[in-house]
Each structure stands twice: as C-alpha cells, then as structure tokens.
C-alpha cells in the first residue's frame with residue numbers, strides 16, 4: 001500500500017454485502033479495503049483506530065443506525081469521509097445522512113465503476129483534510145518576528161455578536177445595519193442569524209432561502225468554501241452574505257451550541273467580520289456564542305428594566321471571563337427628552353456607552369417593512385446614521401486594541 005492509496009472501511013451488517021464490496025474493490029489498484037465492521041459501534045471504533053480515508057456505511061443496522069454512526073465518526077475522525085450505501089427508496093434517510101455529515105451516497109447494489117468514482121472523490125477530500133490538519137496547530141500562540149509577535153490568528157476574521165437580554169431593543173436592526181457598514185470588498189462580512197427559532201435577519205434584508213444554518217451545523221467539522229457559498233444568501237444590494245435561521249422554528253432543535261461555534265470558527269477563515277444576531281434571553285446556544293465571540297455588542301435601551309438587565313449581563317459576562325475590552329455598549333432608541341442620559345447610564349453601569357442610536361421611527365419602520373436596512377440609504381448626515389457609523393468605528397478600534405493586546409501578551 002502506498003500513501004496515495006485510498007483506504008476504505010466497510011460498515012455493513014450483512015456478511016454478503018461486505019464480501020461483495022471487498023471483492024469489487026480488490027481489483028482497483030488505488031483502493032485498499034483496510035477492514036470491515038458488522039455493526040455501527042464497531043465501525044466507529046475501527047474508524048478511530050484506522051483513520052480510513054473513506055467509510056462505506058450501511059444505514060439499517062441492528063445496534064446503531066448508519067446515521068448515528070456517521071455523526072459519531074465525523075465528530076471523532078473529521079478527516080474520514082463517509083459514503084452512505086442504502087437500498088433504493090431510502091431518500092429521506094439519505095438526506096438525513098447527508099445532514100449528519102456524510103460526504104456522498106449511493107444506492108445498493110452499487111455498480112463497481114460508480115462506486116470507485118465515488119470512493120476516489122471522497123478519498124481525495126480525505127487526503128486534503130489530513131493535509132490541512134497537519135498544517136494547522138489548534139491554539140498555536142503565534143510566530144515571533146522582528147516586529148513583535150504576530151498571532152497566527154490575526155489573519156483570521158472576528159466574531160462579533162449583538163446581544164441584549166431584552167427583546168425589541170434593536171439587536172437585529174443594529175446587526176444588519178452594522179453588517180452593511182463594515183462590509184467592503186477587502187473586508188467581507190457574513191451575518192449569521194443566531195436567533196434560531198424566530199430569526200428575522202433575512203426578512204430585515206428582504207431575502208428568503210430554503211437554506212439556513214441547519215444545513216451547515218451537522219457538517220460543522222467538514223465545511224468547505226463551496227458549501228458555505230451554497231448555503232449563504234448573497235445580499236446583492238450590499239455584498240453582505242447571510243446565513244439565515246431555519247425556515248421552521250422546530251428545526252432549531254437540531255442545532256447544538258458547540259456545532260454553531262464550530263461553524264462560526266470556520267466562517268472566520270472566509271470573512272473578516274462574522275456578525276451574529278442573537279436571540280433574546282440566555283439559552284446554552286447563546287452562551288456558547290457569546291463565549292466564542294471576539295467582541296460582544298451589548299445593546300441597551302433607555303428604560304430602567306433594560307438598564308437593570310444590562311447590569312446583570314455585564315456581571316454575567318465577567319463571570320464568563322469575557323473581559324471588559326471585549327464588550328461594546330450601545331444605546332438604541334434614544335430620546336433626548338428622557339432624563340436617563342447615556343452618560344448617566346455609563347456611570348451607573350461603570351461601562352462606557354460608545355454609540356447612541358436615536359429613536360427614529362420615520363427611518364427605521366419603512367426600512368424594516370421594505371427590507372432595506374437604512375444604512376443603504378443616504379442617512380449619513382442623520383443622527384441615526386451617525387450612531388451606526390460611530391458603532392462600527394468603535395468595533396474596528398476595539399478589535400484592533402484587542403489584537404494589540406494579543407501581540408504584546410506573547
């Protein structure tokens with residue numbers, strides 16, 4: 001066996017199938033069947049031990065079905081590519097298997113030339129993944145140069161989440177308009193709808209798509225630029241990409257915090273700014289998102305309950321070890337005639353409010369109803385436009401400062 005050979009593990013509960021496929025592949029010089037397994041559990045164990053390039057996976061098996069086994073393998077042995085083999089008519093299963101992270105699928109009985117093509121294609125992908133893994137050392141601090149230490153991560157994008165413990169304070173309004181302001185050809189932006197059940201980012205931008213975050217999370221370990229490109233909505237008017245919330249609220253249940261975080265981490269490779277609009281409240285998913293953020297924009301309003309909530313939130317973020325420098329506070333829906341001024345709130349919370357965005361229903365309401373974020377209109381001279389521009393300037397500054405800190409710490 002040479003290094004170029006594609007190694008294959010066959011997982012199927014039928015003796016005959018395992019034998020037949022092994023026989024079929026025997027004559028193909030670049031493909032080596034390294035082992036077989038007759039149950040899902042055994043398949044996972046052998047995949048871990050052998051790190052095969054490709055697993056041919058049956059769906060219906062007695063102890064653990066192929067979908068669960070696929071999920072486990074792609075989680076534990078991310079470079080291994082899984083090809084599902086199933087009897088005809090199982091399209092629903094196959095779709096689920098693909099969502100669980102399978103690379104490809106074929107109906108049984110597989111024709112030998114097709115099978116070989118599919119194995120080689122998946123095998124090639126596995127080799128690429130292994131190569132990639134060999135070059136990236138997770139958590140590597142940085143490389144020391146004459147000019148100081150450049151973090152290995154500094155070439156990566158940043159995750160900026162927009163959060164508020166209260167609904168209706170303007171998270172989505174701010175997230176969408178901030179995305180538009182930060183986007184440039186040389187600093188591309190993706191906005192991810194982290195409000196999984198009732199996300200409305202796409203609506204705020206007058207887009208709709210059947211694709212959503214749930215098409216990425218199951219394959220969080222095996223993302224590539226093509227998949228992201230396929231799932232993202234390309235907002236033509238601004239150039240911003242959108243990863244929307246699932247079309248049905250119940251689909252949100254399939255997403256776990258760690259999966260979402262993995263997707264965000266991957267998006268940092270493709271975009272300079274990964275903006276996450278979050279759900280109101282504090283689910284595990286939102287906590288994981290905040291924890292994975294390089295910067296958190298905490299949105300507050302001008303009423304006492306919002307301010308009390310913000311105070312609790314600041315304490316919680318501190319408890320989560322999210323440093324003060326990572327939290328940018330903005331006040332939305334500001335009205336001059338209300339005596340609770342941003343300065344007072346800053347003092348009270350011991351955290352500066354860096355951007356004040358006025359209440360301006362004349363601009364905001366039509367923008368939301370038309371699905372055209374107001375920063376696409378000429379609002380730069382208006383207070384609301386200035387507020388968003390101030391916020392985006394602050395986001396850039398804070399990220400730069402945090403980057404400097406990383407450089408000097410090392």
Ligand SMILES: Nc1ncnc2c1ncn2[C@@H]1O[C@H](COP(=O)(O)OP(=O)(O)O)[C@@H](O)[C@H]1O
Pocket residue numbers: 164166167168169170171172173174332333334357358359360361364365368
């Ligand atoms: N600065 C503002 N001026 C006037 N209305 C606003 C402003 N910001 C948000 N709104 C309105 O408040 C409502 C809630 O905003 P939204 O961004 O959906 O909040 P959240 O995402 O925090 O729930 C929307 O109808 C929006 O039009």
Ligand SMILES: [Mg+2]
Pocket residue numbers: 171172173195200277278
């Ligand atoms: Mg919202």
